[in-house]
Amino acid sequence: xxxxxxxxxxxxxxxxxxxxxxxxxxxxxxxxxxxxxxxxxxxxxxxxxxxxxxxxxxxxxxxxxxxxxxxxxxxxxxxxxxxxxxxxxxxxxxxxxxxxxxxxxxxxxxxxxxxxxxxxxxxxxxxxxxxxxxxxxxxxxxxxxxxxxxxxxxxxxxxxxxxxxxxxxxxxxxxxxxxxxxxxxxxxxxxxxxxxxxxxxxxxxxxxxxxxxxxxxxxxxxxxxxxxxxxxxxxxxxxxxxxxxxxxxxxxxxxxxxxxxxxxxxxxxxxxxxxxxxxxxxxxxxxxxxxxxxxxxxxxxxxxxxxxxxxxxxxxxxxxxxxxxxxxxxxxxxxxxxx
Amino acid sequence: xxxxxxxxxxxxxxxxxxxxxxxxxxxxxxxxxxxxxxxxxxxxxxxxxxxxxxxxxxxxxxxxxxxxxxxxxxxxxxxxxxxxxxxxxxxxxxxxxxxxxxxxxxxxxxxxxxxxxxxxxxxxxxxxxxxxxxxxxxxxxxxxxxxxxxxxxxxxxxxxxxxxxxxxxxxxxxxxxxxxxxxxxxxxxxxxxxxxxxxxxxxxxxxxxxxxxxxxxxxxxxxxxxxxxxxxxxxxxxxxxxxxxxxxxxxxxxxxxxxxxxxxxxxxxxxxxxxxxxxxxxxxxxxxxxxxxxxxxxxxxxxxxxxxxxxxxxxxxxxxxx
Numbered sequence: 001x002x003x004x005x006x007x008x009x010x011x012x013x014x015x016x017x018x019x020x021x022x023x024x025x026x027x028x029x030x031x032x033x034x035x036x037x038x039x040x041x042x043x044x045x046x047x048x049x050x051x052x053x054x055x056x057x058x059x060x061x062x063x064x065x066x067x068x069x070x071x072x073x074x075x076x077x078x079x080x081x082x083x084x085x086x087x088x089x090x091x092x093x094x095x096x097x098x099x100x101x102x103x104x105x106x107x108x109x110x111x112x113x114x115x116x117x118x119x120x121x122x123x124x125x126x127x128x129x130x131x132x133x134x135x136x137x138x139x140x141x142x143x144x145x146x147x148x149x150x151x152x153x154x155x156x157x158x159x160x161x162x163x164x165x166x167x168x169x170x171x172x173x174x175x176x177x178x179x180x181x182x183x184x185x186x187x188x189x190x191x192x193x194x195x196x197x198x199x200x201x202x203x204x205x206x207x208x209x210x211x212x213x214x215x216x217x218x219x220x221x222x223x224x225x226x227x228x229x230x231x232x233x234x235x236x237x238x239x240x241x242x243x244x245x246x247x248x249x250x251x252x253x254x255x256x257x258x259x260x261x262x263x264x265x266x267x268x269x270x271x272x273x274x275x276x277x278x279x280x281x282x283x284x285x286x287x288x289x290x291x292x293x294x295x296x297x298x299x300x301x302x303x304x305x306x307x308x309x310x311x312x313x314x315x316x317x318x319x320x321x322x323x324x325x326x327x328x329x330x331x332x333x334x335x336x337x338x339x
Numbered sequence: 340x341x342x343x344x345x346x347x348x349x350x351x352x353x354x355x356x357x358x359x360x361x362x363x364x365x366x367x368x369x370x371x372x373x374x375x376x377x378x379x380x381x382x383x384x385x386x387x388x389x390x391x392x393x394x395x396x397x398x399x400x401x402x403x404x405x406x407x408x409x410x411x412x413x414x415x416x417x418x419x420x421x422x423x424x425x426x427x428x429x430x431x432x433x434x435x436x437x438x439x440x441x442x443x444x445x446x447x448x449x450x451x452x453x454x455x456x457x458x459x460x461x462x463x464x465x466x467x468x469x470x471x472x473x474x475x476x477x478x479x480x481x482x483x484x485x486x487x488x489x490x491x492x493x494x495x496x497x498x499x500x501x502x503x504x505x506x507x508x509x510x511x512x513x514x515x516x517x518x519x520x521x522x523x524x525x526x527x528x529x530x531x532x533x534x535x536x537x538x539x540x541x542x543x544x545x546x547x548x549x550x551x552x553x554x555x556x557x558x559x560x561x562x563x564x565x566x567x568x569x570x571x572x573x574x575x576x577x578x579x580x581x582x583x584x585x586x587x588x589x590x591x592x593x594x595x596x597x598x599x600x601x602x603x604x605x606x607x608x609x610x611x612x613x614x615x616x617x618x619x620x621x622x623x624x625x626x627x628x629x630x631x632x633x634x635x636x637x638x639x640x641x642x643x644x645x646x647x648x649x650x651x652x653x654x655x656x657x658x659x660x661x
Contacts, residue, residue, distance in 0.1 A: 281347075
């Protein structure tokens with residue numbers, strides 16, 4: 001396969017290194033005017049300035065660009081190649097997403113997958129296996145916190161420019177947690193949302209509080225933040241027979257802490273000594289194959305000419321609807337801090 | 340790969356009280372000496388690394404050797420396999436008789452030892468996507484665990500086979516009828532050739548099948564601190580006391596991929612304390628004495644640390660056949 005990678009930032013580099021290891025991929029072309037051709041490891045892979053994009057030989061395109069060009073590139077890649085892997089978010093807003101969706105609908109036999117790798121994290125997969133018939137029973141509620149500290153260059157990043165990013169921390173990072181909520185409870189609708197720009201003053205929300213409800217009435221609550229001075233990922237799932245808490249993420253920097261899943265089993269009321277303090281097991285994970293498995297699934301879907309099993313257009317639609325509705329509830333006017 | 344820790348706690352007295360153990364231990368040592376009176380062979384190489392074993396010391400006059408690469412301990416001399424099989428059957432009968440301490444603790448051992456192991460197996464199978472597998476239990480009969488496996492309803496079939504028969508290549512005809520799970524509760528600690536047993540079990544497993552192993556490990560806190568003075572180290576039950584590294588190597592060399600390597604033990608600190616109470620003159624470094632003299636919160640925090648970092652002496656491993 002010949003793969004094109006549009007954008008060679010953080011995500012483009014991750015995809016490049018995974019594709020290089022994939023046995024079905026023989027050629028990779030990086031399309032990014034800012035990519036340095038002399039960088040060790042990518043010699044010969046970067047499209048030279050002025051050279052046309054080799055759509056004719058392209059078997060699959062990876063869109064790893066800033067949000068403002070994602071939708072247009074995704075649309076073009078669908079039309080010219082038909083096999084597209086697009087990083088989240090699928091555009092800056094609902095209208096961008098709709099452009100992609102309309103093109104996909106008009107493109108027969110396409111393969112389109114979005115990068116929602118958190119579903120494939122080991123703690124999430126283990127949680128998914130234990131819910132329902134896995135022993136913990138039906139879900140009673142979900143609560144998720146996902147946040148970062150922003151950092152020194154936060155204001156300078158394209159993610160902090162409204163016209164480029166389209167949305168703040170909810171669209172950038174909260175979208176992953178919303179996708180996980182949908183994995184466990186879909187479909188969800190927004191009950192209420194509070195979006196505030198409390199610290200960074202970029203005109204985009206740096207904190208989002210979103211209350212949701214599933215069709216069965218199960219509540220879910222998301223706190224997405226760019227002012228958590230300690231990086232945090234924490235997903236709490238209350239079930240009829242116990243509870244799960246996934247926390248930490250096996251990331252490159254390790255800044256989100258050791259990835260683990262706490263499994264607690266509900267103690268019955270006659271077990272007085274354990275009441276309120278049930279026995280817990282904690283699974284610590286030391287390997288995250290989510291990026292690899294995501295690419296593996298996309299390549300397998302392309303090879304077999306079938307839709308992807310996750311990260312589908314429908315998955316993307318669900319989260320973008322929630323984000324659209326959350327923004328609409330605050331009328332796109334992100335409230336600043338009132339001193 | 341996963342590491343699992345647990346907040347479950349229970350006292351040493353509810354599962355293997357030190358004072359209660361002594362009589363059973365004496366029986367085991369005496370029976371082992373008798374078994375070694377005939378033609379015994381000396382083990383030369385480590386079952387896990389194939390390196391030449393080094394002298395390590397003795398337990399009541401019975402020599403142990405050490406693997407220089409992994410730190411695993413091995414009983415130095417062994418009789419013929421058939422003699423060893425008879426020895427294991429003998430001590431198993433004694434363990435289930437009214438003379439051993441185990442009989443009075445059947446319920447608490449079921450609650451604290453066997454039920455959590457069954458839960459572990461069931462949860463792991465769910466995580467591996469294996470539903471109602473046929474499971475092979477390798478054991479020297481009788482086994483309390485067999486009934487729990489059967490009554491759980493989690494398995495299509497429970498096959499209980501003698502661990503020494505398996506290790507000696509018996510019941511080979513069943514090789515055409517693979518199982519999808521196998522359980523070895525401390526079997527690798529007591530059979531005379533753990534590598535051969537693991538090979539036999541792996542042969543019976545279908546590709547993708549999971550083997551569950553529990554063991555007392557020499558790399559764990561109480562074993563490492565007490566060494567050969569640890570009264571829980573005795574043959575034939577601990578003819579092999581591997582380290583976590585040794586166990587991992589053994590499984591990987593048998594064509595298995597490690598899925599979980601945990602040491603969810605809860606008794607390390609209490610075991611060392613029990614030894615110290617029994618013999619206050621035990622040669623322990625000042626730091627260990629300070630730790631053991633600390634309050635209960637400190638003990639619990641330290642035990643949790645041992646679990647998190649793979650340093651408790653009770654190990655459990657789940658591995659999948661490649």
